[in-house]
Amino acid sequence: MGRRAHAMLFPFPCSGHINPTLKLAELLHSRGVYVTFVNTEHNHERLLQTTGGLRLRGRDGFRFEAVPDGLSEEDRRSPDRTVRLYLSLKRSCSAPLVALARRLGESDGVPPVTCVVLSGLVSFALDAAEELAVPAFVLWGTSACGFVCTLRLRQLRERGYTPLKDESYLTNGYLDTPIDWIAGIPPVRLGDVSSFVRTLDPQCFALRVEEDEANSCAKARGLILNTFEDLEPDVLDALRAEFPHVYTIGPLAAAMHAAAHDGGDHPGGAAAGLSLWEEDAACVAWLDAQAPGSVLYISFGSLAVMSPEQLAELAWGLAATGRPFLWAVRPGLVAGDRGADALPEEFVAETRDRCFIAEWCAQEQVLRHPAVGGFLTHSGWNSTTESIWAGVPMVCWPGFADQYINAKYTCGEWGVGLRLDEALRREQVAAHVEEMMGDTEKAREMRRNAARWKAEAEAAAAPGGSSYQSLDRLVEELRLGAD
Ligand code: UDP
Numbered sequence: 453m454g455r456r457a458h459a460m461l462f463p464f465p466c467s468g469h470i471n472p473t474l475k476l477a478e479l480l481h482s483r484g485v486y487v488t489f490v491n492t493e494h495n496h497e498r499l500l501q502t503t504g505g506l507r508l509r510g511r512d513g514f515r516f517e518a519v520p521d522g523l524s525e526e527d528r529r530s531p532d533r534t535v536r537l538y539l540s541l542k543r544s545c546s547a548p549l550v551a552l553a554r555r556l557g558e559s560d561g562v563p564p565v566t567c568v569v570l571s572g573l574v575s576f577a578l579d580a581a582e583e584l585a586v587p588a589f590v591l592w593g594t595s596a597c598g599f600v601c602t603l604r605l606r607q608l609r610e611r612g613y614t615p616l617k618d619e620s621y622l623t624n625g626y627l628d629t630p631i632d633w634i635a636g637i638p639p640v641r642l643g644d645v646s647s648f649v650r651t652l653d654p655q656c657f658a659l660r661v662e663e664d665e666a667n668s669c670a671k672a673r674g675l676i677l678n679t680f681e682d683l684e685p686d687v688l689d690a691l692r693a694e695f696p697h698v699y700t701i702g703p704l705a706a707a708m709h710a711a712a713h714d715g716g717d718h719p720g721g722a723a724a725g726l727s728l729w730e731e732d733a734a735c736v737a738w739l740d741a742q743a744p745g746s747v748l749y750i751s752f753g754s755l756a757v758m759s760p761e762q763l764a765e766l767a768w769g770l771a772a773t774g775r776p777f778l779w780a781v782r783p784g785l786v787a788g789d790r791g792a793d794a795l796p797e798e799f800v801a802e803t804r805d806r807c808f809i810a811e812w813c814a815q816e817q818v819l820r821h822p823a824v825g826g827f828l829t830h831s832g833w834n835s836t837t838e839s840i841w842a843g844v845p846m847v848c849w850p851g852f853a854d855q856y857i858n859a860k861y862t863c864g865e866w867g868v869g870l871r872l873d874e875a876l877r878r879e880q881v882a883a884h885v886e887e888m889m890g891d892t893e894k895a896r897e898m899r900r901n902a903a904r905w906k907a908e909a910e911a912a913a914a915p916g917g918s919s920y921q922s923l924d925r926l927v928e929e930l931r932l933g934a935d
Contacts (some may be wrong), residue, residue, distance in 0.1 A: 455925075457934040458563040460484040460553055463571040463591075465492045465521060465537065467728055468834055471837055472593050473571050473677050474726060475704040478513070482711050484929045486563050487514045488556060489764035490549065492521035492541075494528075495728065506727040517556075519548040526572070534755070538661065542576045549580040560863045566934040569676070575660075575668040589674035589699075589926070589931050594686040594833045596677055596700070597637055597861055598854030600691055604634050605659055614649040615656050618906070622650060636690025637857075638865070644856045662853070670695065674929065678702035678837055680912035680919045683905070699926045701839035705816050706913035707923065714915060728754070729812035735778055736817060738808045742776055745825035748885055749818055749844075751780035752830040756851060759787050760794050762876050767799040769881025775889065776806040778824075780813050819844050826889045828881075831869075833861040840868070843906030845898040847872060847884045867901040870894075888921040 459480055463473035474489065481487045496518035499505045522540035523533070530536060549568075557564040568581035568588045581588035592599050608614050613629070616622065627650070628641030634645070637821045642649055648659040669675050671852065681688060681700055692698055701707060739747060750770070753756070758766075763786050770777055783791040790925035792809050800809075815835070819826060819842035829835045831850040836858050839846055846869040848859035862869035870884045887894050912919040 456563045457930040461569040462490040464573040469571040493518040591676040594854040605663040636687035706841045710913040732810035739823040742823040748777040750828040753832040769878035772882035781826040831855040
């Protein structure tokens with residue numbers, strides 16, 4: 453009997469990275485791996501303020517720790533805070549992670565850290581793993597197609613596709629340039645490869661960060677993806693030519709659900725309900741009172757920011773559908789650090805009887821609720837996989853990073869989505885929602901496809917399924933590394 457594997461997990465400190473990393477932590481723990489989940493001190497404090505914060509006490513073999521992020525209060529208030537956070541972590545966070553791992557190794561009853569698992573954007577943690585002489589694994593939080601497109605940003609830059617020469621290139625049809633040479637990806641528009649090709653910055657700061665972060669995954673022992681084999685077979689085949697150790701363990705939401713019914717340690721224990729924003733439980737009671745399949749759910753994830761004009765256009769589009777809707781309007785969704793207060797008063801008055809505006813909700817539970825019949829989404833990868841797992845068709849309005857390629861696959865390859873134009877128009881919002889949820893041939897086709905993908909996602913995550921087996925292989929690899 454060898455040493456117990458001990459995984460130290462460190463995600464980039466935002467919801468889109470923390471959520472899937474927490475799920476992975478739970479799954480590893482449910483299979484006997486000792487887990488240390490590391491937040492930044494700032495987020496740790498924030499989580500303690502929420503109802504779910506009690507879970508930070510952890511449980512047997514699952515502990516939470518925190519390291520400083522190095523940001524000042526001024527940095528935190530800056531519109532540039534994500535970039536500052538990225539740079540600060542890169543500059544100052546490796547040493548605290550190494551020190552934490554060493555301290556844990558000297559603590560009674562704690563096995564030594566035997567591997568580091570990081571999310572995207574924190575590649576400096578690869579160096580921490582090297583210093584600790586343990587293998588590193590990257591949980592890259594996008595689709596496989598999103599990851600491959602991010603890898604290819606370097607070629608796009610070297611071949612002169614990006615940065616754009618001037619602003620006119622954003623609207624003159626240039627972004628429609630066909631790109632048909634990315635192995636594993638069907639022909640796509642340049643604009644769909646990634647938001648980062650839209651840069652006008654001659655230094656390409658964000659573009660280079662993305663391409664460097666993706667390419668640095670080659671230094672890791674393995675790449676973990678929140679997808680499943682049957683969802684993206686061609687791109688996974690192509691990816692494996694470059695990355696031999698790819699573990700497809702998604703959809704993570706489905707894997708968690710399957711593990712909870714697998715008779716093992718309940719994987720929801722320490723992490724479920726741990727969220728940087730307080731979840732509004734009343735929206736579920738509201739959904740309980742709605743007819744099956746009647747409600748449109750709208751959310752743009754944890755980072756997207758829209759202008760007050762876009763918010764108003766969307767709001768009036770929703771009003772025009774005449775349908776009940778649940779809208780997660782988080783504080784900060786609207787430019788100028790605003791939230792639901794930016795909604796037009798007349799819109800609120802007109803739709804009050806058939807809508808629920810929440811700041812934040814338990815999205816997986818909402819999407820799985822029988823009342824929900826459609827999702828208007830920014831096509832973030834977590835949201836997309838949660839919707840696929842729930843069997844809910846989508847109207848997609850992508851705006852950042854991999855969201856464009858996710859939307860392209862959602863609407864094209866998987867046939868479960870309709871895409872809105874970049875310039876939001878209320879008429880199109882209403883028309884697409886109607887086409888998705890109304891009595892139309894397109895709606896029936898999307899519902900059929902959504903039901904098929906839901907079944908495939910469940911099968912992948914169930915015992916014996918491809919994602920289940922992939923997780924088995926990952927755990928085995930972690931155990932071998934511990935000996
Ligand atoms: N989410 C949530 N409640 C909300 C809105 C979003 O729990 O009201 C969760 C959602 O379930 C998903 C995550 O926030 O797991 C958003 O991740 P995604 O990759 O979709 O978008 P990002 O936030 O990274 O842009």
